[in-house]
Amino acid sequence: MEQIIERCAGLDVHKAVVVATVRVPDGHGGRAVHTETFSTTTVGLLALHDWVQAYGVTHIAMESTGVYWKPVYYALEDDFTLLLVNTRHVKTVPGRKTDVKDSEWLAQLLECGLLRGSFVPPPPIRDLRDLTRYRRKQVDERGREVQRLHQTLEEAGIKLATVATDVMGVSGRAMIEALVKGTTDPATLADLARGRLRRKLPALRDALRGQFRAHHAFLIGQILAKIDFLDDALVELTREIDHLLLPFEATLARLDTIPGVSRTTATVIVAETGGDMSRFPTAAHLCSWAGLCPGHNESAGKRRSGRRRKGNPYLCHALVESALAATRAKNTAVQAQYRRILRHAGHKKAAVATAHQILEIAFYIQRDPVEYVEHGADYFDKRRRAQAVRRHVQQLEALGYHVSLAEAA
Numbered sequence: 001m002e003q004i005i006e007r008c009a010g011l012d013v014h015k016a017v018v019v020a021t022v023r024v025p026d027g028h029g030g031r032a033v034h035t036e037t038f039s040t041t042t043v044g045l046l047a048l049h050d051w052v053q054a055y056g057v058t059h060i061a062m063e064s065t066g067v068y069w070k071p072v073y074y075a076l077e078d079d080f081t082l083l084l085v086n087t088r089h090v091k092t093v094p095g096r097k098t099d100v101k102d103s104e105w106l107a108q109l110l111e112c113g114l115l116r117g118s119f120v121p122p123p124p125i126r127d128l129r130d131l132t133r134y135r136r137k138q139v140d141e142r143g144r145e146v147q148r149l150h151q152t153l154e155e156a157g158i159k160l161a162t163v164a165t166d167v168m169g170v171s172g173r174a175m176i177e178a179l180v181k182g183t184t185d186p187a188t189l190a191d192l193a194r195g196r197l198r199r200k201l202p203a204l205r206d207a208l209r210g211q212f213r214a215h216h217a218f219l220i221g222q223i224l225a226k227i228d229f230l231d232d233a234l235v236e237l238t239r240e241i242d243h244l245l246l247p248f249e250a251t252l253a254r255l256d257t258i259p260g261v262s263r264t265t266a267t268v269i270v271a272e273t274g275g276d277m278s279r280f281p282t283a284a285h286l287c288s289w290a291g292l293c294p295g296h297n298e299s300a301g302k303r304r305s306g307r308r309r310k311g312n313p314y315l316c317h318a319l320v321e322s323a324l325a326a327t328r329a330k331n332t333a334v335q336a337q338y339r340r341i342l343r344h345a346g347h348k349k350a351a352v353a354t355a356h357q358i359l360e361i362a363f364y365i366q367r368d369p370v371e372y373v374e375h376g377a378d379y380f381d382k383r384r385r386a387q388a389v390r391r392h393v394q395q396l397e398a399l400g401y402h403v404s405l406a407e408a409a
Helices: 042-054 069-076 099-111 123-155 170-180 186-190 195-207 214-244 246-255 263-273 283-290 313-326 333-345 347-367 379-383 385-398
Strands: 008-013 017-025 031-039 059-063 081-085
Touching: 008 069, 008 099, 017 042, 017 099, 031 042, 031 099, 042 069, 059 069, 059 099, 069 081, 123 214, 123 263, 123 313, 170 186, 170 195, 170 214, 186 195, 214 246, 246 263, 246 347, 263 313, 263 347, 283 313, 283 347, 313 333, 313 347, 333 347, 333 379, 379 385
Parallel strands: 008 059, 059 081
Antiparallel strands: 008 017, 017 031
């Protein structure tokens, strides 16, 4: 294979050690290979830095092994060109598999220019990304606690969830806290309802009659305490995230104009993509990196599975949530996209396609400082006028009508 990089290194990273192999000229027209093993402590990583620097290495490749690659990457990123490689994209040679052979294979692939590095954002974006991902986990944990609350109430025969839309609303929370404090009279509990829920007082009295015991009170008290703790943690996380987002306020405001995209989703988009679209040549490259494109697997003229590959789960999750919200945004092109695909592909594929469209819009908003322009629900019909006319005629004929068309004056 043709040599592309003259002095390079491959790192096989583990929790406690990192095996490094450098490939450099041997002075006689050939290649010299040197391998050493270092610990992943700070002292060991500094020794690794000096060792590869002594050989004049310019490029280093390593596999993205869990979180173990991060301290290694951070120790070397200032002085070398680093390529973080997806483990699934690097296949070792047949035969014995050892840490030394893995590092040698990485170095050889890098030398020939056969590796493609993953996107690693700069430190400020890494900090923002850590916070947004942690906030996502805390939101999920809060949801699990609310589910445990529902289960405990059901076990005690309290059917509050069948009457109240939000058990953790003002009225629901007041009733649950009264239950925990020892109030079990259904009429007294139902009288704590506020707003429109007071119209359902008879149903509430029936729903609040159960077998609520001291055991349930203790368990629900613990659940409520954890929910309150998570609410406070989310407030603190959001405050810190907003502080890091100050340089991106203008971008967030423009992203917020996309149907279905809230500030939270806009924050995730900036944190996961880095806010700098120069790394992605086109919107299609960004959507492919995110894992929102159909798979392309073709052999002998036959197309196999079109399942999309695994991309960025945090970005995909936020975009699909926004896509589902956008399906309720009336008279918008995003809603029209969802309905257009829903007819022939089903709900799940339509939701992913809508998330793909939202990410495409976000690409242009971040690359070119412009706001979203709404084209209306008939945008796709205007683009495909002939197809739309034919489809509507076929639908009417299927219902038993004879259709003749004439252009309007």
